Amino acid sequence: MLAKAGEPIHPRPRILRNEHAASCPQGVPVDLDDGLWLKAVRDAQDVGRLAAFNASVNQDSAVGVLTRWWLGGTHPTVTLPDFLYVEDTKRNEIVSTLGLMIQTWAYEGVPLQVGQVELVGTHPDYRGRGLIRAQMEVIERMLEARGCVLSCIEGIPYFYRQFGYEYAIPLGSCANLSLNQVPAVAEGQKEPVTVRRMKVDTDLQTVMALYDAQAAELCVVPVRNEALWRYQGSAPPGIPEPPETYVVEDDTGVMGYFRVRKNMWEPWLEFMETSVRPGGHVWGSQDALLVVLRFAKGLAKERKYAKLCFALPKSHPLVMVANDLGAESERQYAWQVHIADHADFLRRIAPALERRLAHSLLTGFSGSLGINTMPRLIRLQFEQGRLVSVAQVDDSREQVVLRMPPLLLTQLVLGYRSCQEIIDCHLDARVHPRARQLVDILFPKTESFIYQAI
Numbered sequence: 167m168l169a170k171a172g173e174p175i176h177p178r179p180r181i182l183r184n185e186h187a188a189s190c191p192q193g194v195p196v197d198l199d200d201g202l203w204l205k206a207v208r209d210a211q212d213v214g215r216l217a218a219f220n221a222s223v224n225q226d227s228a229v230g231v232l233t234r235w236w237l238g239g240t241h242p243t244v245t246l247p248d249f250l251y252v253e254d255t256k257r258n259e260i261v262s263t264l265g266l267m268i269q270t271w272a273y274e275g276v277p278l279q280v281g282q283v284e285l286v287g288t289h290p291d292y293r294g295r296g297l298i299r300a301q302m303e304v305i306e307r308m309l310e311a312r313g314c315v316l317s318c319i320e321g322i323p324y325f326y327r328q329f330g331y332e333y334a335i336p337l338g339s340c341a342n343l344s345l346n347q348v349p350a351v352a353e354g355q356k357e358p359v360t361v362r363r364m365k366v367d368t369d370l371q372t373v374m375a376l377y378d379a380q381a382a383e384l385c386v387v388p389v390r391n392e393a394l395w396r397y398q399g400s401a402p403p404g405i406p407e408p409p410e411t412y413v414v415e416d417d418t419g420v421m422g423y424f425r426v427r428k429n430m431w432e433p434w435l436e437f438m439e440t441s442v443r444p445g446g447h448v449w450g451s452q453d454a455l456l457v458v459l460r461f462a463k464g465l466a467k468e469r470k471y472a473k474l475c476f477a478l479p480k481s482h483p484l485v486m487v488a489n490d491l492g493a494e495s496e497r498q499y500a501w502q503v504h505i506a507d508h509a510d511f512l513r514r515i516a517p518a519l520e521r522r523l524a525h526s527l528l529t530g531f532s533g534s535l536g537i538n539t540m541p542r543l544i545r546l547q548f549e550q551g552r553l554v555s556v557a558q559v560d561d562s563r564e565q566v567v568l569r570m571p572p573l574l575l576t577q578l579v580l581g582y583r584s585c586q587e588i589i590d591c592h593l594d595a596r597v598h599p600r601a602r603q604l605v606d607i608l609f610p611k612t613e614s615f616i617y618q619a620i
């Protein structure tokens with residue numbers, strides 16, 4: 167809800183809106199022995215304790231501010247019991263926690279419910295005792311109850327593999343550019359566009375349309391509705407690396423926007439999302455994008471940052487312009503993604519699979535594809551280009567044509583790696599030559615990006 171004139175922008179709700187809206191996850195509280203109890207957040211007092219714990223375990227008061235904001239009752243999807251904690255009842259202290267933020271992503275236009283695991287931490291004295299493992303088990307049930315086909319985390323390396331997560335969607339910066347690599351405007355030349363801060367009241371609808379236009383070019387991308395946009399605009403001071411949104415205007419009005427923030431690790435200004443489309447063109451124009459870079463250079467200089475960096479898809483037009491200016495490529499990190507049930511996932515993305523077939527040499531295909539996920543077999547049956555069934559059988563002795571262990575299948579179906587790239591690196595993956603064409607059509611390498619909706 168927008169604040170009326172004269173009202174504080176972040177009024178503290180007297181009653182937490184979500185306090186009574188959702189019930190405790192099934193099976194919670196859990197007795198973990200030795201006075202340790204796994205619980206779900208219930209009320210404002212719990213939120214305060216959790217915020218203090220998160221600030222302390224992350225050694226960053228900003229994480230405490232973030233916790234209060236997310237759980238303050240105004241987030242469009244977060245409810246209090248989505249956040250779990252373990253309490254040492256002998257000391258009446260929180261000693262471990264994690265939470266789930268439900269969101270919607272689109273897979274080539276097909277909406278999917280996704281749970282993002284967030285704010286994971288255990289007090290140093292309690293680490294290695296299975297407290298995160300116990301909470302992840304509850305999260306699995308919560309994901310199922312909320313109809314989430316995917317869950318994701320941008321977490322520390324390796325740790326989440328043991329819970330079935332695999333790197334599968336690009337995350338973070340792919341390139342960086344020194345400020346002196348951004349050229350000044352040529353003498354006597356007028357900039358073709360201007361830049362100013364976004365005003366939610368007047369610019370939001372246009373900016374939302376610009377976001378949707380850029381999202382439509384990617385395979386997997388978050389769906390951001392107006393409630394989420396407005397929520398993001400309500401970020402309190404003091405959260406970690408707060409984003410700033412700017413709009414780009416030409417004679418016709420607003421035709422672009424971009425979001426920047428300080429990079430989490432380096433004193434660099436990071437582009438988080440950018441959609442600049444003079445005349446509605448997908449690729450924008452080099453001149454307009456150079457104005458954006460010059461504007462960002464000005465911001466970075468004011469803040470004494472050394473570089474600009476680009477947390478964007480590698481093929482993004484702004485990244486291309488930066489590359490032409492000599493940007494340094496970075497190894498892009500990735501979201502770790504868990505697909506609990508690949509057969510269910512394939513069923514849900516059927517419209518995208520059918521579209522890929524329809525636009526291929528195998529248009530109107532009838533036949534089946536067997537995927538051995540070891541030990542389970544998933545059989546996709548197509549009739550005249552329609553996916554009529556996805557069956558899961560436990561007997562993998564049936565002849566199959568694609569062998570792909572579950573974590574690798576996650577990479578394949580999300581288009582993170584091509585079948586060939588996976589096979590080249592993993593001897594346990596294999597495709598029969600007669601299925602190669604079909605597999606490459608159904609599961610091409612594509613570009614996805616999860617623009618972070620704080």
Ligand SMILES: CC(C)(COP(=O)(O)OP(=O)(O)OC[C@H]1O[C@@H](n2cnc3c(N)ncnc32)[C@H](O)[C@@H]1OP(=O)(O)O)[C@@H](O)C(=O)NCCC(=O)NCCS
Nearest residue numbers: 286287288292293294295296297298299300321322324325
């Ligand atoms: C990473 C962290 C959350 C793990 O918490 P924890 O309560 O010790 O985790 P658990 O005891 O439930 O660990 C589960 C398993 O992972 C193993 N493990 C623990 N830390 C690990 C790590 N950093 N890397 C790989 N494995 C790890 C444990 O040995 C355990 O294995 P087991 O079940 O086979 O015995 C904790 O070390 C921490 O808070 N670190 C600082 C903050 C942080 O990095 N948070 C994560 C942000 S994404």
